[in-house]
Amino acid sequence: MGLMTPVGATVPETRSGIQKAVDGFSPITLFNASRYRCKKGGQIAELVAEPGRSRASCMIEKVVREAFQQAGWSEEMSAAAPVCLGTTNGGMFEGEQFFRELHAECPREDFSRLSSGIYPISRQLQDLEWNLNLMGRKIIFSNACASGANSIGHAFHMIHDGVWDRAIAGGYDALCELSFAGFDSLRSFTTTQCRPFSKNRNGLLLGEGAGVMCLESESSARKRGATLIAEVLGYGATTDTYHHTQHNPNGKIAARSMSLAMDEGRIAASDIGYINAHGTGTLINDSMEATAVEVVFGADAASVRVSSNKAAIGHLLGAAGSVEAILTALSVSEKWISPTLHVDEVDPICKFRLVQATEEAPHLRYALTNSFGFGGACASLLLGAVP
């Protein structure tokens, strides 16, 4: 696995940051945020684009390298592996430079040729091909905030069905002004702190990051003596058509994605010990998700522990599903549950137990991670500890 988040540039650093309840937000310096209501985000200070490349491209390459190193994949194994990645922005930050150059009084042709060449999403794939020799098939899911989970889910299905032996799956998104301005204009941002599932929650914060898993069939991994971290056991994907930017408050479609993941893994609701929630910190999304959990778990909801990482690292959009899936994999593997920061008073709509400080979970075997995005894209992954 490989990770880069506002609380750490690697898996160990992110794990440490999450466990120590580090708040990864700082004033935005990447662009001038003075005109917006919100002026902070989960910006990764260490992430600086190399010449001729986008920030997003540099980020995903670094994370894939970490994942290969941890998985112990040879160059030969990685070269042919299919790649499924989720993103919503791609190289939009550089796309914005191109747009500004077009509006400049004296646009520089050499500048705009460079910026127009590096922002398309398929260019980030090409950078992976050039720099890491990843020559397998590539699929880019751009399903808003569910993109990263969709990528892992599809790769899981293809490996499960014997189509692929292994795959690189995850998501990435670098901050850009367009999406920042977008959420600000919709008044989705908090101007204080992101407090998922709190009674007084008032919005989300954006972050940037990437998360990648090296997925492999159990037989292939065992054959080469690999250390298994966790298992993907199920995946559910549904579409909520209630509203373009809001899910149906009844939570039924979101609940169905959780049920599909559990059904595929043949795991009962009573066996789920933890849910890594989408938990954006907005009034409507968190209420819907809390309702969906109640729909699925009924009376068992009270015994399920739930937390959201977004209060620490922000909403990573196309990377959210994959980064949170990796943190969930660490939870089931290492038996701990990450905290939801900044909760003042838990919203009574939450029938589950909201985890507010890092907890040990010695008996945790199965966990769900949810991604419920714009456009009604819902995805849930079921992860389990290696038996």
Place this chain on the structure above:
Amino acid sequence: MSAKALRVTGMGAVSPCGWGSAMLRGDAIHGAPEAMEIYGGTRALVRRVPGNDALKHLDQGRFRKVAGITKFAIEAARECLGDKALSPEATVIVAVSAGSITYSEQFFAPMARNKTELPFPQFFPETVFNAACSHLCAFLGHPGPSYALVGDATVGFEALALARDLILNCRTPECLVVVAEEISALQIAGVSRHVRIATADAPHNGMVFAEGSCALRLAPDDPRDAGCSRIWGCSVEPARDIPALGQNLKRQLSALRSGVSVPLELYGGWMGGPFDRLERAVASHFSPKTSTPFSEAGEAFPVSALWRMMEACRSRSTVLLTTMGLHRRSAAALVGVSL
């Protein structure tokens, strides 16, 4: 060639020729392309989808303010499905290259112009890449899985390959694959930095941009449906360099042609891009009869590739299809009623 095929059980299209697949014919493209001013005073030549006053069903609720790309996607899907509703377990796949870039352009323009102006919030949700996919699912009332894919001109073939994975492994009973593009000044300005484009001053200098959509409904093969067109194989491959791009395409076409005894036609995508010569040279090894249907309609990238596939299905011939992506991707497919 693997004997596992997908049946094409429905088709729909929107193009510069009009709204509906029947409008898209080689002899239906009349007149010169129109000039569209992009940045810096350049007047690019484009082929746009004509206006349509009959879209009353899209003049309500959430569809009222959708981008043109969404209307193209919905109308192609509507024609493709006809009166046979999509199964709730079906998978909807919408592939785009530039996506709703017209709205990104409108949303971001105030920020590009000055340091204090604020953007108009209603545009933002439409800028997200899955906007067309989301609206299409809402229009269809589809609660099942849906995926928005992004890529270069080969992304439509990637969508077909994804549908193939899902159907052949019984992950879904059927797929609706829709590819859509809408012309924007920003997209043309970007592409023009890397590809020669036709302009009002130099009309024969390069690529004429186009827009529209294409939808294919795909189902598992069924021998009882003997007369149906089928997709027998489809692949997209990346290449490190240009020689490898040609070698990949050769390998892809060889794999598709293997064991096929009937004469093959080949529909290629040489539309003024940087790999045209290479694609044509490879194509000529595989069929004496090569062409680019609807080349006069302009280049709509992944959409043009699927228009050609639709034409292959309509022709009832056995056809190899190729297309190249700007980011060094080669795509190939084989379509026919039987092999």
